Structures are given as structure tokens and as C-alpha cells.
Amino acid sequence: xxxxxxxxxxxxxxxxxxxxxxxxxxxxxxxxxxxxxxxxxxxxxxxxxxxxxxxxxxxxxxxxxxxxxxxxxxxxxxxxxxxxxxxxxxxxxxxxxxxxxxxxxxxxxxxxxxxxxxxxxxxxxxxxxxxxxxxxxxxxxxxxxxxxxxxxxxxxxxxxxxxxxxxxxxxxxxxxxxxxxxxxxxxxxxxxxxxxxxxxxxxxxxxxxxxxxxxxxxxxxxxxxxxxxxxxxxxxxxxxxxxxxxxxxxxxxxxxxxxxxxxxxxxxxxxxxxxxxxxxxxxxxxxxxxxxxxxxxxxxxxxxxxxxxxxxxxxxxxxxxxxxxxxxxxxxxxxxxxxxxxxxxxxxxxxxxxxxxxxxxxxxxxxxxxxxxxxxxxxxxxxxxxxxxxxx
Amino acid sequence: xxxxxxxxxxxxxxxxxxxxxxxxxxxxxxxxxxxxxxxxxxxxxxxxxxxxxxxxxxxxxxxxxxxxxxxxxxxxxxxxxxxxxxxxxxxxxxxxxxxxxxxxxxxxxxxxxxxxxxxxxxxxxxxxxxxxxxxxxxxxxxxxxxxxxxxxxxxxxxxxxxxxxxxxxxxxxxxxxxxxxxxxxxxxxxxxxxxxxxxxxxxxxxxxxxxxxxxxxxxxxx
Ligand SMILES: Nc1ncnc2c1ncn2[C@@H]1O[C@H](COP(=O)(O)OP(=O)(O)O)[C@@H](O)[C@H]1O
Ligand SMILES: [Mg+2]
Numbered sequence: 001x002x003x004x005x006x007x008x009x010x011x012x013x014x015x016x017x018x019x020x021x022x023x024x025x026x027x028x029x030x031x032x033x034x035x036x037x038x039x040x041x042x043x044x045x046x047x048x049x050x051x052x053x054x055x056x057x058x059x060x061x062x063x064x065x066x067x068x069x070x071x072x073x074x075x076x077x078x079x080x081x082x083x084x085x086x087x088x089x090x091x092x093x094x095x096x097x098x099x100x101x102x103x104x105x106x107x108x109x110x111x112x113x114x115x116x117x118x119x120x121x122x123x124x125x126x127x128x129x130x131x132x133x134x135x136x137x138x139x140x141x142x143x144x145x146x147x148x149x150x151x152x153x154x155x156x157x158x159x160x161x162x163x164x165x166x167x168x169x170x171x172x173x174x175x176x177x178x179x180x181x182x183x184x185x186x187x188x189x190x191x192x193x194x195x196x197x198x199x200x201x202x203x204x205x206x207x208x209x210x211x212x213x214x215x216x217x218x219x220x221x222x223x224x225x226x227x228x229x230x231x232x233x234x235x236x237x238x239x240x241x242x243x244x245x246x247x248x249x250x251x252x253x254x255x256x257x258x259x260x261x262x263x264x265x266x267x268x269x270x271x272x273x274x275x276x277x278x279x280x281x282x283x284x285x286x287x288x289x290x291x292x293x294x295x296x297x298x299x300x301x302x303x304x305x306x307x308x309x310x311x312x313x314x315x316x317x318x319x320x321x322x323x324x325x326x327x328x329x330x331x332x333x334x335x336x337x338x339x340x341x342x343x344x345x346x347x348x349x350x351x352x353x354x355x356x357x358x359x360x361x362x363x364x365x366x367x368x369x370x371x372x373x374x375x376x377x378x379x380x381x382x383x384x385x386x387x388x389x390x391x392x
Numbered sequence: 393x394x395x396x397x398x399x400x401x402x403x404x405x406x407x408x409x410x411x412x413x414x415x416x417x418x419x420x421x422x423x424x425x426x427x428x429x430x431x432x433x434x435x436x437x438x439x440x441x442x443x444x445x446x447x448x449x450x451x452x453x454x455x456x457x458x459x460x461x462x463x464x465x466x467x468x469x470x471x472x473x474x475x476x477x478x479x480x481x482x483x484x485x486x487x488x489x490x491x492x493x494x495x496x497x498x499x500x501x502x503x504x505x506x507x508x509x510x511x512x513x514x515x516x517x518x519x520x521x522x523x524x525x526x527x528x529x530x531x532x533x534x535x536x537x538x539x540x541x542x543x544x545x546x547x548x549x550x551x552x553x554x555x556x557x558x559x560x561x562x563x564x565x566x567x568x569x570x571x572x573x574x575x576x577x578x579x580x581x582x583x584x585x586x587x588x589x590x591x592x593x594x595x596x597x598x599x600x601x602x603x604x605x606x607x608x609x610x611x612x613x614x
Contacts, residue, residue, distance in 0.1 A: 002504060013492065301488050304449065305549070306477020306505040308470055382404070382441075382450050389440060389561070391486040 003311060007318035010298075014291055021284050022327050025364060028280040029331055029357050033340040035273045036356075040349050042262045048172035048191045049255050051114060056082075056226035056235075057251040060242055064220075071245040072222055078238050080230035083107035085223030087174065090210030092151045092159075092197050099141065099151075100196045102175055103207060109200060111225055114173050119145035119165030122200050126164040136165040136198040138173070151197065153210070161197070169346070173198065175219075220246070285368050292316070292372040297392065299376070300384040313376050320369040327361050393461065394557070394588055395423040395446065400455035402441050415441050417611030419455070423590065425556075428583045430599040431592045433608035439592040440561055442608065446590060447480050447559045448472040477505050481550025485562035487542045489549075491535040495521065498534055499549045506553055520548040524578065540571030547578060551587075558582065560591045564598055576601045 011018050062071045072084045085108035090101035104112070109123045117139060120126050128134045129148065137143050148162040167173060175192035201207050224242075226235055239248050299312035335342050335354070342350045402416040415438040423429055433439050444450040445457065448464070457465045464475065482488065489498050499517040508516065521527040524544045534542060543563060550558055558579070564572035576598060583589050591598060599605045607614040 002507070006504075298490060301490060302501065302505070303473075304447075304476070304482050304484075304488060305502045306473050306553075308473045310469075382444065385440075385444055385449055388488055389485060391566070392491060 003314045004318055007315050007322055010295060010315065010319055011322060014294075017287050017291055018323065021287055022323070022330065024280050024284050025327050025361060026330055026334060028277050029360070030334065030339055031273060031276060032357070032360070033342070033353065035269055036349070036353050037341045038269055039266050040346075042266055044170055044172065045191060046259055046262055049258055051172075052112065052174065052191075052251060052255065056228065056230075057111070058224045058226065058235075058239055058242075058248055059251055059254060060222045060224055060246045060248050062220050062222060062246040066245050068220070068222065074245065075222065075224055075242060078241075080227055080235055080238050082225045082227045083110070085111065085225060086201075087219050087221075088201065088207050088210050089175065089219050091154055093154070094141070094149065094151045094197070097195075098154075100175065100192065100194050101210060102173065102196055102198045103201050103204065103210060104174075104198060105201045107225055108174065108223060111223075112174055115168040116165045117168050119163065121165055122198070124164075128162040128164065129160075132160045132162040133199055133203045134164045135161045136167060137163055138167045138171040138194075138196045139169045140171060140195050141197075161199070167196070167198075171196065222246075223251075281364055284364055288365070288368045289372070292368060295319075296372075296376065296384070297387065300388050303381070303384070304388070309379070309381060310377075313373055316369065316373055316376060320365050324361055324365050327365075328358060331357050331361070393422055394425040394427075394459070395421070396456075396458040396461075397421040397446075398456040398458075400442075400445060400452045400457065402438070402445065402450075403453040414453075415611060416445075416452070419608075419611075419613055421606065421613060423588065425588055426583070426586055427604060428579070428589045428602045429591070430602035430605045431590065431608060432594060432599055432605055435594065437608045438611060439608055443559055443561050443590070443592050447482060448475050473505075477502055478553055479555050479557055481547075481553075481555040481558045483543065483546050483550055483558060483560040483563045485565035487534075487539075487546050487566075489534045489542060489546060491533075493534060494530070495526070495532050495534060495537070495545050496530040498545055499552055502549060502553045517548075517552055520552045521545075523551075524548050538571075539567045540574060543567060543571070543575050544578070547575070547582075551582075556586070557588045558590070560589070562593055563591060564593070564595060572598070 060071065060075065062068055068086065072086060075081055076084050083106070086105045087108060088103040090103065092099050092101045104122070109121070113121055113123075114136075116136070119136070122134065122136060126134045132148055143149065143163045143166065145163055145166060148160060150158050151161055152158045171193050172191050173196055175194075175196070204210075239250075242248050295316065299307070299309075299315070302312065303309055331340070331354075334340050335350075340353070342353065397419050400416055400419040400421075401414060403412050403414045405411070406413050419442060431439050431442065441450070445452050448467075452465065455465070456463060459475070459479075464472070467475075490501075496514065496517055499520060500513050503513045503516060518527055518530060521530055524547060526541060526544050526548065529537065529541060529545070534545065537545065547558075560579070563579075564575055567575065572595075579589050579591065580601065589602075591602060593599055
């Protein structure tokens with residue numbers, strides 16, 4: 001117990017240094033959290049992008065001077081085209097909260113299968129009560145498969161909807177607002193993370209009453225699905241011809257670009273983080289080392305006064321453990337108070353994150369602590385005594 | 393006989409290879425209880441090395457060391473620690489104090505290792521400080537004190553467990569004449585009260601103040 005007491009006293013004695021060390025470590029952990037969120041965010045976007053319909057899909061970003069209907073009609077007239085996917089966007093109010101509304105036509109529903117936590121996708125023609133409209137909703141809306149509720153348009157029109165499926169968390173679904181040209185393409189353009197209600201256009205008598213959500217541009221993207229037996233040269237030729245309606249890009253190249261850009265972004269951020277972390281670690285290590293060296297002289301004095309040499313080792317281990325526990329507790333507090341952005345992580349990545357944090361803290365303290373301990377254990381006492389003969 | 397050394401040798405490894413040098417080459421020495429002994433010798437003669445062995449800080453390479461008639465040459469480090477703590481007090485040239493702690497905390501350290509109940513620690517430490525006339529310094533940081541004051545704190549610490557042997561290594565080496573005289577005065581008084589005192593020195597006046605002088609030369613007692 002005296003060992004523990006002395007360890008606490010040693011930490012208290014150099015409290016300023018120790019506070020600096022702990023703060024530095026916590027700051028780098030907050031940075032680590034940011035990187036972690038950034039990386040897992042991008043990784044989930046990459047995952048969502050990989051769910052997009054790719055095989056023989058071409059995205060046409062329609063110019064403003066064509067209406068979507070005109071462009072769709074022209075493109076559909078091409079023999080190589082199997083169908084044209086369209087998405088109407090709008091707003092629904094549910095419990096007085098506005099929620100994105102995405103209305104998919106049959107072509108989209110047939111080619112696109114988002115991940116669900118429960119229920120069925122709209123392509124399974126789920127049967128519901130006569131008056132209700134089958135919908136798939138995002139998880140965060142708190143609805144369950146089978147629930148039937150009322151939702152309304154901004155103009156007050158009420159709809160009865162029945163939930164047939166619930167999207168997986170984090171929410172990701174096809175929501176084509178803005179441009180899909182390769183330079184601007186990001187998962188955010190084509191994948192939305194917001195709350196959503198998805199329905200089929202065939203379940204609605206009139207889609208013209210739906211308007212894009214406030215602040216969202218009208219969808220300008222058509223998803224053109226090519227016939228499986230069309231030959232590549234012909235497809236290239238007709239794709240060229242559509243350039244007058246809008247920018248055309250194969251889905252595969254959009255995705256490839258996106259994944260490449262995301263990976264280099266993650267690489268860059270990680271590199272920056274590693275540089276910062278090594279700087280922080282170097283400064284932590286050097287002040288911890290100085291402290292340990294000063295403790296060595298202290299232990300020699302203690303030895304003189306009747307401490308066993310190996311008690312010094314025990315004190316040093318305790319000091320290391322106490323600092324690890326303090327730092328880790330502060331991290332848990334920081335996490336609980338939202339500083340570590342854990343709210344953006346799934347439970348599993350939050351646990352992984354804490355695991356990494358514990359590893360980082362332990363390695364940082366142990367890196368010097370253990371080296372110092374090994375020296376202390378192997379110490380030739382007469383050498384330490386000789387040093388004590390010199391003035392401090 | 394309080395202390396008895398027979399044929400004590402000490403070999404140090406020098407450098408990285410297996411080169412060795414024998415610093416003590418067979419020391420035979422007896423010291424009675426209540427003696428005040430000076431150990432003289434040129435620099436590097438092995439005075440401190442001998443003091444470290446006398447003080448159970450280091451072990452001899454060979455030979456026999458008896459304390460109160462008990463052979464402690466091969467005693468466990470745990471028991472040697474207890475002997476250092478309870479029976480031996482060290483006074484070093486550069487004080488070996490914890491500079492950034494206050495005087496009272498410094499004097500209490502041996503009590504901490506002796507597992508003295510916390511309730512008694514301060515009182516016992518203050519008593520020794522009073523005995524040395526420095527109780528007014530109790531709350532002062534050691535780094536703020538003069539050399540003479542520091543050495544008196546060191547002596548208070550050496551005595552706090554009511555030790556019966558004081559081992560001093562050049563205790564006046566870092567002090568001016570006036571303070572050196574003061575410290576020697578304190579040693580004399582302690583000796584009169586029955587404390588055995590062994591002082592390593594190369595200063596004539598320190599040796600002259602002791603009743604017995606031992607000289608080490610060429611690894612032996614001359
Ligand atoms: N731990 C050690 N390792 C190697 N050599 C040592 C060690 N301690 C002392 N020595 C050597 O032993 C000799 C005697 O040292 P010391 O006892 O300190 O002499 P002094 O009589 O000046 O106190 C010196 O040459 C010193 O260099
Ligand atoms: Mg010496």
C-alpha cells in the first residue's frame with residue numbers, strides 16, 4: 001500500500017508535467033476520433049455505393065433546357081435501352097417533422113436493392129390494406145414493419161402508409177439531387193444519409209403534387225438501364241448521342257472514381273494524423289523519460305533510506321498504471337460528453353475505437369516505462385550510488 | 393564488537409568487456425560501539441566503496457562482514473534494507489535530499505519505509521528537527537536552503553529512526569569552513585550520546601576531530 005501511496009505522490013509531485021502529458025494524449029485521441037469518424041463515414045459510403053445498380057447502368061445528368069420527361073422519352077426510344085429509372089423527390093410530414101420523400105419508378109425498384117434491417121423491398125409487391133401505400137422507411141424514423149401511419153404533404157394532403165421494410169443504419173439510399181458528372185461525383189450526390197420515406201410511383205395517382213424537399217435541387221439524374229444483349233459498340237454510340245440531353249457517365253466509372261478519390265482522401269488524412277500523433281508521442285515520451293530519470297535518482301535516495309530496490313520497480317509500475325487509468329478514464333468521460341464524436345459511430349466501431357485508444361495509451365506509457373523498468377531491474381546499484389555522489 | 397570485516401574484497405567490472413579492477417584487496421577492520429572513526433585516503437582509493445559495503449548498500453565480492461556478531465555477508469536484500477532503514481543513517485557530500493520536497497517530508501521518508509503509523513510520522517520528524525535546531529525550517533523547500541542547513545536536514549533524516557550508526561561520505565565536502573565546523577560539532581555531540589560515527593574524508597581537520605583514523609591505500613588499510 002505504501003508503494004501505491006508513493007506512486008501517487010510522485011505523480012502529484014510532478015503534476016504539471018503529468019497534466020501536460022495527459023492533455024496531449026487526450027488531444028491526440030480527439031484527433032484520432034475525428035479521423036475514425038471520417039474514415040468509417042467514407043467506408044460506409046463506399047459500401048453504399050457498391051450497392052448501386054452497376055451492370056449496364058448509365059447515369060444521364062439532364063441539362064436544364066430539357067425536361068426530364070422529354071429526355072426520358074427520347075432515351076427510352078433507343079432499342080438498346082431496357083428501361084429508364086426516375087426518382088421524384090418531395091417532402092412528407094410525419095409527427096410534424098419534415099422527412100425526405102423519394103418516389104422510385106419501377107425501373108429503379110427492379111434494379112436497386114438497398115440493405116434492409118427488416119421487411120421487404122418494394123419489388124416484392126407487398127400487399128397492404130386497400131387505402132394504404134406501401135413504403136420503405138429509414139431506421140431512424142422509429143417505425144417497424146407492419147406499422148400503418150398517416151403522413152402529409154406540405155399542402156396538407158394526408159396519406160395512409162404501411163411500412164413494408166426498414167432500411168439499415170446508417171441510412172443510405174439512392175437520392176439523385178444535383179450533378180453526377182465524374183468531377184463532382186461523390187457518394188453524397190447520389191446517396192443520401194437523411195431520414196427518408198421511399199414509395200413506388202405506381203402507387204400514386206399523380207406525382208405532380210410532390211415537390212423537392214426545401215433547399216434540395218430538383219433531381220436531374222436519369223438512370224438508364226441497358227439491355228443485357230446490347231453490344232458494347234452500339235451502347236457507346238447511343239451514349240454519345242445522348243450527350244445532347246445531358247452528361248452521360250457509366251455507373252461503373254462513377255463508382256471507380258469515387259472509391260479512388262475516397263481512398264486517397266483517407267490516405268492523406270491518415271498520413272496527417274500519423275505525423276501529428278508521432279509529434280505528440282515524441283513530446284509525451286520525452287517528458288515522461290525526463291520524469292523517469294529524475295525518479296531514478298529519487299529511488300537511489302530511497303534505497304539509501306531503507307527501500308528495497310525492487311520496490312522502486314513496483315512504484316514505477318504503479319505510477320504507469322495510475323497514469324494509464326487516469327488517462328483512460330478521462331477518455332471515457334470525453335466520450336460520454338460527446339467530445340470523441342462517438343455518436344457518429346455504430347456501437348461496434350465505438351468499441352473498436354475505445355480498444356484502439358486503450359492500446360495507444362498503454363503503448364505510449366509502456367514504451368518508456370518498460371524501458372526504464374528494465375534499466376531499473378538490471379541496474380548495478382553501485383553505479384546508481386556513484387551518481388548520487390555527484391550534485392544534482 | 394559492533395562491526396567486523398575480514399578480508400573484504402570488491403571487484404568492479406570496467407568497460408564493456410570482461411575487464412575488472414579490484415578496488416578493495418582484503419580489508420580487515422573492527423569498529424566498537426560508540427567509536428568515531430575517520431576513513432582517509434587519496435581520491436579513488438576506495439573509501440566510498442568501503443562505506444557502501446559498511447552501509448549494506450553494496451555487497452563485497454568476497455570476505456566476511458559481521459554486524460553485532462551476525463554474519464550479514466549473504467543476507468537477503470530485504471533484510472539488508474531493514475538494517476539500512478532501522479540501524480544506519482547516511483550523510484552524503486551532496487546531501488542526497490529530495491530537493492523539491494520540504495524539510496519535514498524529507499526527514500519523514502525513513503519513517504515511511506519503517507511503516508511507522510502515519511499519525512506519528514510528523515511528530516517524530518519534528519522532534520529530530522528540534523534536536524538539530526532547525527524545526528523552524530520544517531515547511532521550507534529543500535532547494536531554498538543553504539548547504540549547512542541541508543546537511544543538518546540530512547543528519548535529522550539519518551537519525552529519525554533512532555539509528556545507532558552514522559555513515560558519512562565527505563559530509564563537509566560541499567560546505568564552507570564555518571558550516572563544516574558546525575557539522576563536525578553535531579557529530580561530536582551525537583557521538584557523546586553513544587552514536588557510532590564513521591566519516592570518510594580527505595580533510596585533515598575532519599580526521600583530527602575523530603578519535604581514530606584509518607587510512608586506505610592500495611586497496612588495504614595502511
Ligand atoms: N560502480 C563502479 N563501477 C566501476 N568502477 C567503480 C564503481 N564505483 C567506483 N569505481 C571505481 O573504484 C575506485 C574507487 O572509487 P571510490 O570508492 O568512489 O573512491 P574514493 O576513495 O574517492 O571514494 C575508483 O577508481 C572508481 O572509479
Ligand atoms: Mg568517494
